[in-house]
Amino acid sequence: MEVLDYIWLGVQAVFLGPEAFSVLGLPISITILMVLAGFLVGIMVGATPGLAGPVAMAISLPILISAFGYSEDALLPVLGFLIGVMKGATIGGAVPAILFNTPGTPDAYMTTLDGYPMTQRGQAKKALRIAHFSSASGDTFSDVVLIVCAPFLAIIVEAYLDLPEKTALFILSLSFIAAVIGGSPAKGLISTGLGLLAVYIGTGEDFYPRLSFGTEQLASGFPIASAVLGVLVIGAVFKGLEELWLEKRTSGNIAVVQDSGDQRLHVGDIKRLFPFIARSAFVGTAIGALPGIGSTLAATLGYTLGKSRHKKNKEDSDPNFGEGAPEGIAATEAANSSVSGANLIPVLSLGIPGNAAAVFLILAAESIGGFNPGPAVFKFTVDEVNPELVIVFGLFTTMFIANGLNWTIGGIFMRSMGIMIRIPKHILLPIVLLLALTAIYVQETNMAAIGFTLAFGVLGYFMRTLAISPLPFVIAFILGDKLEQSARQAFAATGGDPFFLFTSPVALVFMLLSVGVIIYATRKPKANS
């Protein structure tokens, strides 16, 4: 088995996998169909203010698992769908941002700054085309970087990191995530700590289920889907309902501006935009590779960098950033879209999720089984096939199918999505709530799970009210078990050395960085002010 054989097997696993139906004798694999479905759903939810990719992923995951079952054949269709949603939502988010000055996803906020002024000038279609082109370019670039980097990173990790170093790496990533998500490291640490506390209920090595107060409901721990959906989705719904209740509904009239002038994207436009797209794609990819930072910061950084370049190079007649400059849209969209691919680098090579979308990919892999993202996946075994590696290359194939869809039909579909803004929130939110609870029940088939989900929803609501980001909670919940296991293993493997985290230089560096990143994040605001 050579590397090329694995790539080929991965491609085959997608195209020749279980077939949905055949057209003129040509079998269409279910995986391709699921990528398409996910991509279209993704664009729709991305274009709907109040929904985002992770919400759709959260709700569809349990339903998909119950439909496809737990066999290895289920992995690629389910993961393909989720990847489709992830990519679709990224381009969908720009639609309401450009057309109605309302970002569909938080990372599209910067797109409103130049997108909406272009719409007001009658250039809506052109703005959408620029957003789509930049987004698809950034996304594709990021995927290429992922495919090139992830295997090497995994092999380095596997070759040089022993059990204590792996434990230290988990601690470092949790500390990093706590420090960078949500602005305040203290709040980040609270969120992380709550996540760890929740995941450690009922689990552990001992036969007595710890922290369960002797109750049977807590003895097997919280179902992972309850915790993740509860805090991320139900919490957001509760918060949304509250906001709806507080705000007087603004008048529903949406101004429609007639398009005027040339709406096409010319080669000259692309040439002019290219430096902005390239720069933002690099920024987004670099940020995406670090766990936890996310696409909103990437968009902000890409926009800011683009702005300073534009100031120097623009002609006097060109609009400034913020006044409807096509370069502004390009810089933002290329940056926020190039996060998604690179975000899978830590997921696949370390098993560490960096954002909400990655959380659901890991969740899918863990729920279905047979694929455990982490350094062991990238073992290029020669004598026998490593099935997990085939799945990885299958995954890469689905990403490129999604990119292909993005380049071909994505733009057309996206430009028809302006209608999604008309869905009123007071109808949307209860539907999301109902769907999420149904999804939980489908997967867990017991009422206790529903109760837990609602309780986590209340927790998520309060966290949002107190401006504590729920994402560190979720990531800590997912990593908590791995962290405990690797810590116990490292402790045992070193013959019970209590200082196992500090004896090897690599582990020591990771531990110092874990403390350092928190201190640095705490001091930064003071330096600025």
Added chain:
Amino acid sequence: MLKSMFKATVAAVAGLVIATSSMADWTPPGPIKLLIAFRAGGGADTQARLIAEELEASLGWKFIPEQVTGKGGVNLLKALSGMPNDGTAIGMAVTESLGYNLRSANAGLTAADFTGLSTTAGFQLAIVGRTADGWKTMHDVIAAAKEGKDIRFGSMSPRLADMAYLMEEANGVQFNVVAYKGGKAVLDAINAGDVDVGFVAGPQGKGVAAGDLVELASALSKPLNATPDAPLMSDLGVDFDADGYFVFVGPKGMPAEAQEAFGEAIASVVSNPDLKVTKIINKVFGGATTIQGTELDQLLQDGYEGAGALMEAVNQ
């Protein structure tokens, strides 16, 4: 002549009816909750789900599979013990869950609180190492440990960790016993070089056949299929073995006809060589073993009692 043929036919038909009637006599009063003690997607989980699928197809019984993982199957047993014993709730675990694990959990339950339905397969439980390390049997590993090499020993359950400990005691060496969840995780750790040797119960087959891995010892009371020459636990100074089976159980006091119907139905699935599940069992677990009825109840009871002896030996 004709008359006797007719008689024979009647007798044959009657015989058939009688033979099938014990299975047809009992039908579950509703959908059956199937609790599974293993991580979704693993070999054991697949086995449980495939058996359920086959029973749905052949008998029309309806199964609702549900994962109740954790605590080496004790979580499942606790959940199962509170469920109705009319055949609408059964669980799949391993015999160790009802033995060592149940006993050390001290959960107020014993093996007698469950009705044994059928085992499906035993394990090819071996101590596995990498061929590249040059060890041929566990004796070589012990010799290396005596020379001062740190040996990391992967284990997937406290019972096996106890056995590793007894092996240390008997041979005057010390291992660093590292706990993993499931044999597949131990195997990954061996392949990744995180541990030197470890207990694996089946998934090592491919690697052993390919020559990358070596079975250094059998953890069973009998030799391994792939490496019959590997020393047994008794050759290594340990008086215990880790024989064990996948087992379907129900709550205490299930009706005898339900117990029998499940036993027969499960046995008929895992002994049918054309089915996918049987192929998996043959490949990974070295073939089906169906122990049922009073023999199974006795096996579970012995496992529970025997666990006490192992714990005592460790604590001495």
